[in-house]
Amino acid sequence: MQERIEASDTDAPNTSDKSNRRDFLVKGSAVASGIGASALHVPAVHSAEAAAANSELVRIGIVGLGGRGSGALNDNLTINDNVQLVATADVDPAKHEGILPRLKKTYGDKIAVDAGKNFVGLDAYKRILDDPEIDLVLMTTPPGFRPKYVLEAVQAGKHVFAEKPSCVDPAGYRTCLVAHELAKQSGTAIVTGTQYRRQVNYMEAIQKIHEGAIGDIINMTARYCSTGIWYRARKEGMTDTQYQVYNWMHFIWLSGDQIAEQAVHNVDVMNWVMGGPPEQAYAGGGRFTRPDDSEMWDNMSVDFTYPGDRQVSFKCRQIRGTQSEVGNRIYGSNGTATILGSNGGAMIYDKDGNEVWSMKGNIQAAYKQEHKDLVDSIRAGEPIVELKQTADSSMTAVLGRMAAYTGQKVDWKFATEESELDLFPESLSFDNDLPEPSFAVPGQTKLT
Template sequence: MNMHQSNPSSSTPNRRTALLSGSALSAAIITNTTTKGLHASDGESRDPKRVVKIALIGSGGRGTGAINDSLTINENVQLIALADIDRDHCERTLAAMSRRHGDKVDVKPERIHIGLDAYKQVLSDPDVDLVLIASPPGFHPLHASEAVKAGKHVFCEKPSCVDAAGYQTCLATHDEAVKNGTAIVTGTQYRRQVNYMGAVEQIREGLIGDIISATSRYCSNGIWFKNRKDGMTDTQYQIYNWMHFNWLAGDQICEQAVHNIDAMNWVMGSAPETAYGCGGRFTRPEGSEMWDSMSIDYTYPGNRTLSFTCRQIPGTQGDNGNVIYGSKGIATIDAGSGGSRITDRDGKELWSMKGSIADAYKQEHKDLVDSIRSGEPIVEFRQTAESSLTAVMGRMAAYTGQKVTWDFMSKESTLDLFPAHLDWNGELPEPAHAIPGKVKLT
C-alpha cells in the first residue's frame, strides 16, 4: 500500500458525527441522485435481463474476492466503480476482474475514487445500484448506513460492527433498508452453505433432541502484521495495518471468529444472555492491540452453554468447527468444506451432508441480486449485527474479567471505538493492549 500519495482526504466524519449529520449528508446525496434502485415499485425490477450496476468500496483481498464471486455467479451485472484509500488496490482489482470477466467490467477512470471519503463519490453516482462494502470493519456501520440512505442496495462484509455504537447504527440501518425497499446481505456465507443449512434443519426437527450445550472453536496459526513505513502518519499506518487496531477490526473474535459465533446464534435461535471469559497474548508483535487467544462461556436462553475458543498462535494445532450436544444426539458442523454429520449418543451416524464454502461465497451474491430483481429484497443486517455484538460481548468479558450481559451490551453500553476526529494526516494514540482488572466495562 502506497501511503505517500497526495492526501486523499483531509478528514472524514466520525461515527458519532455521522449519526448527527448523516441525515443532511444523505439528503444531499439523494437530492443529487436519481437512484435506479430496482425497488419493488420499479416495473423493471423483475426483468432478469436488466443490468445491475455494482460499485466496490474497499478493493483489498476480501473486496476483490467479493466482487469476483458476484460477477462469477450472476448474469447481467456489471462493475462500474471502485473506491479505496490506495489507488494501487483499485488498479489491481480492475485489471484482475477485467481479465476474468470481460464485458462485465466497465470502470471508467473517473469512477476510480481514492481517499477516506471516496465512498461518498460512489454513493452520489446515480448509475450505481448495488455497493459491495469491504472496507475495514470499523467503517462498516457508517458506510452501510450512508449507502442505504442514498437508496443503494448493499452487500456488507462481516463483522457488521466492532462496538456497541456501531451495533445501534446497524439496527437503524436495517430498519431503514426495510422501509426503503433496499437489500442488505452480509458476508456470513455459512448461512447459505448447504451442509450448515441442512444441519440446522435437522436440529430444528429434533434429530438431536433438546440442545444442552455446544462447543465452537476458531483456532489457527498467526496472521499478517505490517510494519510502519517511513513517512506514514498515525492514521495512515493504523488503516494500513488495520487488523491490529480494535477500532478497525475488533480483535480476532470479531474480525474472524464471528463466523462461528454467527453459526451458533443461528443454531441456538438467539443471541446469548451472558458472557464470561479469559485470554491473553503471547506472540503478538509490539504495537498490536490484539490478544492471541480467548475462551468465552456464553449462556443462551434455557441455560444452554456454549464453550467458545478462538486463537491465532503460530505452531499450534488448528481446530475450526462446531459441536452441538443434544439429549438424543450430537451434531458436528465443520468449518470450511468439512461437512456436517449427526450421530446418536452412542456414535451411530444418523445423517450427514457435504458442503462447499466456495459455493456458499457465491450463493450469498446470487441470493442478493435475485432478491433485488424479484422486488423482495433480503434485509439481514440485524442478525449479523447481533452476531457481531455477541463477539464484542465476549471480547469485553475477556478484556475486563467481568461477566457481561446482552442487556447491558445492547441497551446500556456506550462503547464507541471510532476516533473522535479522523484526519488522514493527523495523529492517533497508539492503544495499549487490554489488561483484565484494569479495563473497565463501558
C-alpha cells in the same frame, strides 16, 4: 497514500435525466418515525416488477479493494449475469492499479470502470454513494468503517453487500439496527458475508437440529483456532492513521480483534443454532506472540449463557505452531451434531454415537450463492435485508471480547443498551495523530 478526494475534485453528476433509468430504481419511500435524526433523509430507492426486472443490468460500485473486496467481486461477477463493475473506492491508489487489469482480463465487459471512477481517500466512498448510476455497493473495508458506511449507503438508496463483522462495538451495533430498519422501509437490500448461512450442509444440519434430530439442545462448543494472522510493518513516512488502516487487523477500532473479525463465523453459527443472541458472557484469554504495537490478543475463551441456561463454550486462537481446529459441536438430549468449518462437512450422531446423517461442505459455492441471492432479490423486487442477524452475531463477539478484556461478566442488555463504548476516533484524517497503541489488561481495562 494519496490525499483524500473532496467533493470539488470531481464533477457532480447530473441526475435530472437519470432518476427513471430503470423500472426497479424508481420507487420513493417514506421513512417511518422512530428511526432517528441521522437517518431521516431517504432519496428514491430501488423497486421492481419481477417480470420486467429479471434481465436488468445491475451496476456495481465497490468500497475497499483488499483481499475480501476482490473475493466478493469475483464471486458476484462469476455467479451473476448482466452485472457490471462501474466504480471503485479505496484509500490506496495502488489497489486500483493492481486489481482492475486482472478483473478486466477475466470478466471482459463486466468491468466498465472509467478512469474518473477510481476514487481514492478516506472520503472516496462518498463518490460511490453520490453516483445515481450505481445500484449495488459492495462494502468490503476494514470492519470499523462498516456501520457508518452501510447506513449512509441505505440513506443514498443503494443496495448493499456488507462483509462481516457488521460492527466492532456497541455504538456500531446500534447504527446497524438503524440501517436494517431503514433498509426494510425503503426497499433496499442488505446481504452480509456470513456465507455459512448459504452453505447447504450448514443449512441442512441446523434445520435438522431445529426439527429435533438430536433432541433438546443442551449445550455447544465452538472453535476458531488457527496458526496465525498477517501483520504489515509500518512504512517510512506513514502517519498514524495511514499505518493503522494499512495494518488494520491489529487495531481494535478497525478489526474488533480476532473474535469479531474472523471467529464471528462460529459465533454466527452459535446464534443460529440457539435461536438468537446470548444473555451473558464470562471470559478470559491474553497474548503471548503479538508484535509490540499490535492491540490484539492471540487467544480468547468465552462461556456464553443462552436463554434456558444453555451454555456455549467458545474458543478462538491465532498462535503459530499450535493445532488448528475450526468447527462446532452441538449436544442434545438424544444425540450430537458436528458442523466443521470450510469444506469439512456436517454429521449427526444418535445417543449411542452412530452416524445417522452426513453431508459434505462446499464453501466456494456458498460464497457465490450469497451474491446470487442478493442480485436475484433486487431484480425480483423482494430485497433481502439480513443486517440485524449479522449485527447480533457481531455484537455477540463484541460481548465476549468485552468480558475477556475486563474480566467481568457482561450482560447482553448492558452491552447493547447501556454501554457507551465507541471505538471509532472522534476525528479522522490521514494527518491525524492517534493514541499510542495499547492492549487490554483484565482488572485494569474498565467496562464502559
